[in-house]
Amino acid sequence: MSDSRAVIDAVTAEAHEHPAYQRHHFETITQQFDATNFAMWLFLLTEVMFFGGLFTAYLIMRNWYYPAFVEASHQLNIGWGTANTGILILSSFTMAMGVWNAQKQRKRGLVGCLILTFILGLAFLGVKTIEYSEKYEKHHIPGFHYSMSSFLDPASDPDVHSSYPEDKPLALDMARHTELYFFLYFAMTGMHALHMIIGIAILGYLIVRAQAGDFTTGHFTYIENFGLYWHFVDIIWIFLFPLLYLISRH
């Protein structure tokens, strides 16, 4: 944060009056920066509470129906999951570089970083689409022609069974709870993907404005706060990945 302060102070000291982007109701640009930044953190807190409801539901059900959740989680492809985790962490890095470029008032660097983040975000959604379509093909979409055959008889699902030969057939009563797992999987990753889509849309808008030079005049609040949002969405995934994909790996 010391860098950003230095930039702000330099701008205000140089102009000796309010820069154009300071809103009239703030006394100083530092106050404006602090207030909007704090507001963004609070907003992320509400997001934590929002996802908190889903995580609570997940943890309770996983505790109750552990065998069903383990076998259902074997249907997820850890390769794709790891790839997506890597993509998101990389996108967080490019986003952080974007914020740094905005603070240093480097327009080309900023636009480049935002575009890279945009592409990585799309790549994440692309992988997610592949994963979702696998679920569709195997009738693992809850409430929609849901099929339990992979869990009643693991041998009928040779792809998964070859990697997890220890999977036992589940009793019907436990096997039907795999549907709950897939519901929670779709609800949590879907809610996360929705946040990604919103983020990518905002990112597109920011790229256009960054190209016009709006964020490299010392006024980088939008970029910085959007960066916080992007990292938050990333962190949600960091929790989702082990909870949903790596249940039996400990």
Add this chain to the structure above:
Amino acid sequence: MSATTLVTLPDQATARIPKMNFITKENGLLSWLLTGDHKRIATLYLISITFFFFIGGALAGLIRLELLTPQSDLMASDTYNKVFTMHGIVMIFLFLVPSVPATLGNFFIPMMIGAKDLALPKINLLSWYLYVVGGILVLYTMISGGVDTGWTFTTPLSTHYVNTNVMSTGLAIFIAGFSSIFTGLNFIVTIHKMRCPGMTWFRLPLFVWANYAASILMVLGTPVLAIAIVLVALERTIGIGVFDPTRGGDPLLFQHLFWFYSHPAVYIMILPGMGVISETISTFSRKRVFGYTAVAFSSVAIAVFGFFVWAHHMFIMGISNYSALVFSLLTMLVAVPSAIKIFNWTFTLYKGSITFETPMLYSFGFMGLFTIGGLTGVFLGASGTDIHLTETYFIVAHFHFVMVGGMLMAFLAGVHFWWPKMTGRMYPEKISQLAALITFIGFNFTFFPQFILGTLGMPRRYAAYPPEFQILNVFSTAGATILGVGYLLPVLYLVWSLKYGEIAGDNPWQATGLEWQTQSPPLTENFTTTPVMDHEAYDYEWLESQQAKEVASVG
């Protein structure tokens, strides 16, 4: 009662409303609909919540009319279910939750802390628009057939069994919830970052503390309600099963998520009201609030404890005996900070120079009725008593004592108290004192009999009841009529006063808050120069020395 009034008005022959103020600054509908000014947004909120209050009130009237007779004769039982559901939804989400924060808080928090506006004016306007969209969706729900789950959306009733407009109501509450989140978020940022020089945390008026505590609840609680509603919607549309026991889900999970918001929500509704009472009690007894720090922290304590008591709504729903025990104890803990407030207000009155203007009458109403409402809450918090009393009219009486007797009284106290500041004109004193009295009498007639009905075992949410309960129900309905008059009167004379009220001047109550040290109605920027806070809150000696200085400089 030596001094009958403390009101000091300017000489009416020469006094004028200041030509330049936030109302006259710009003209035209668009200048209001696109405004960023917290005072204009507060005014928009005031108009819209008053509108919804009277819709909710009309529904309450229908309920009381139906209950005049033991049979369900005015309407079918189904219709009755829809009427009480809509009454609850309108009153809670469209009136009580935004009542004091979004109107008086919006208007006065920036002025009390010496700021020009809330930190995020556009978010403030967005919050009003979200409120309006939520409100329109509720109206749509009502017109297109209503919803009959009760305001609690209990699963599996709401997910599996009813065919009414659960989806549009859920969407309305989801959207209105975001309006509340944004208000709370804006307040927290503003109170942290926008205070004027010298305005330390312990110089803040207690109204600001109370709204700060309520904002914490809005920000942390409301998102959980949002996700609970999303899950109900998914359960209803695609049958996902988290709340459905036949698929391995758990209806109790819904109760936990719902009450995790909806219990703190009652503190969202009452805390800002308590803030109003702190202001009026101090002003009309000319004393600093007794135990300022204790009252400030009691607001925060209520907010914190408020998050750990939600399961007391579930004592009969099959939670374990141990959690019933723990939640019962935690619930009683909330009585402590609430009592701190009541006792400290009482000590503020002790040896004060009390005068009995309308806001003070409403405040006395609040103190009495809230105490009854709060103490009956302890009965209900005791899990043994609760099993007997829950789902009876005792519950109905309890929360109406807190919400209507408490919050609505506080809201009216606040509206009267700040009316001269908002409009520049006084409301007519005599008739408004009469209205306060009528409200108090009507309220007790309406809701006290319901305590008795509840202990006798009359269940809530039924259109018909055994004939032996009729006499008390007639009392209650008669009281509701008086109460209706009590609420209609302020609307009439407050609107009248916009044109014909006396010119109020800057500080008719001789109050100490920064909002009273500027013109009424205020400028768009609130103050001509950034104020500097050089004294403690509620420092009446400072005010006197200020006025002495002014007289000296004029002389």
